[in-house]
Amino acid sequence: xxxxxxxxxxxxxxxxxSAVIKCTYSDSASNYFPWYKQExxxxxxxIIDIRSNVGEKKDQRIAVTLNKTAKHFSLHxxxxxxxxxxxxxxxxxxTGGFKTIFGAGTRLFVKA
Amino acid sequence: DTAVSQTPKYLVTQMGNDKSIKCEQNLGHDTMYWYxxxxxxxxxxxxxxxxxxxxxxxxxPNRFSPKSPDKAHLNLHIxxxxxxxxxxxxxxxxxLSGxxxxxxxxGPGTRLTVT
Numbered sequence: 001x002x003x004x005x006x007x008x009x010x011x012x013x014x015x016x017x018s019a020v021i022k023c024t025y026s027d028s029a030s031n032y033f034p035w036y037k038q039e040x041x042x043x044x045x046x047i048i049d050i051r052s053n054v055g056e057k058k059d060q061r062i063a064v065t066l067n068k069t070a071k072h073f074s075l076h077x078x079x080x081x082x083x084x085x086x087x088x089x090x091x092x093x094x095t096g097g098f099k100t101i102f103g104a105g106t107r108l109f110v111k112a
Numbered sequence: 113d114t115a116v117s118q119t120p121k122y123l124v125t126q127m128g129n130d131k132s133i134k135c136e137q138n139l140g141h142d143t144m145y146w147y148x149x150x151x152x153x154x155x156x157x158x159x160x161x162x163x164x165x166x167x168x169x170x171x172x173p174n175r176f177s178p179k180s181p182d183k184a185h186l187n188l189h190i191x192x193x194x195x196x197x198x199x200x201x202x203x204x205x206x207x208l209s210g211x212x213x214x215x216x217x218x219g220p221g222t223r224l225t226v227t
Contacts, residue, residue: 032213043202043218044155087153093213098143098160098167100216105153 002027004092006103014111019077021106023090026071030092033066033073034100038087047088048075080110115139118203118219125193126227132189133222135203143167144186145216146178147202155202161186162208190224198226 003026013019025033031052036044050057050064050073057064063076077084087107093100116137125131137144146158160168164180175191186203203219 034215038153043220044216045218046215049215089155095212098162098208099157099170100145100213101157102155105155107153 002030002092002099002101004090004101004103006090006106008106009104010107010109012109012111013080015080015082017080019075019080019084019108019110021075021088021090021108023073023075023092023103024071025073025092025101027092027094027101028071029094030071031095032093033064034091034093035064035075036089036091036102038089038105040086044089077108080108082110082112084108085110116203116205116217116219118201118222120222121220122223122225124225124227127193127195129193130189130191131193131224132187133201133203133224135186135188135219137184137203137205137217137219139205139207139217141205141207141217142183143206143208144180144183145204145206146186146188147204147218149200149202149221151199159186159188193224193226195226198224200224 005024034049037047038044061078066073087105090103091100119134144161158172159178161180177189180186200221202221204216206216
């Protein structure tokens with residue numbers, strides 16, 4: 001069945017370093033890949049997304065890359081700050097959009 | 113203005129009881145969802161509704177019955193609550209234009225504790 005694997009489950013970095021979270025999806029028909037950030041006790045919120053017709057997208061310190069052939073996509077956060085500490089979820093869905101499959105989440109700790 | 117709201121925020125109840133969670137969105141979206149987030153933070157889709165019609169039922173026990181009285185509301189009723197139902201339940205909505213997926217807007221969540 002459809003599956004999204006996410007690694008690592010926990011990531012600890014020093015403030016100012018970069019953080020990379022990787023995801024792999026199983027359904028080759030997937031064409032929309034959002035990333036959500038969930039702070040402790042809060043709701044998940046979209047931070048960036050990418051569609052399958054582009055390979056990379058950047059928004060300030062956050063970037064996402066997509067390799068359709070390998071069915072991989074990654075989140076890159078540069079110059080990390082303590083407020084980046086949260087759980088990050090990758091997800092995948094396809095045209096029709098009624099079902100989004102989420103990865104298991106990565107808990108990011110940014111140490112000051 | 114709250115985009116997606118849920119009530120109640122916390123729900124503590126005993127095994128065997130029946131409870132409901134309400135969700136409303138004022139974004140004009142066509143599609144609404146219920147997700148369950150367990151203690152390990154895993155987000156699992158339960159139901160998807162489009163224009164009040166059930167589209168996805170992700171092998172959820174039939175003790176869970178969603179109801180969408182109109183496009184802006186999606187409620188979740190749970191019968192005969194079990195310990196394993198303890199989790200945070202998130203409602204979400206998204207636009208669906210031309211069949212393409214878009215960002216989902218989540219409600220604040222309802223923390224259900226079954227004792």
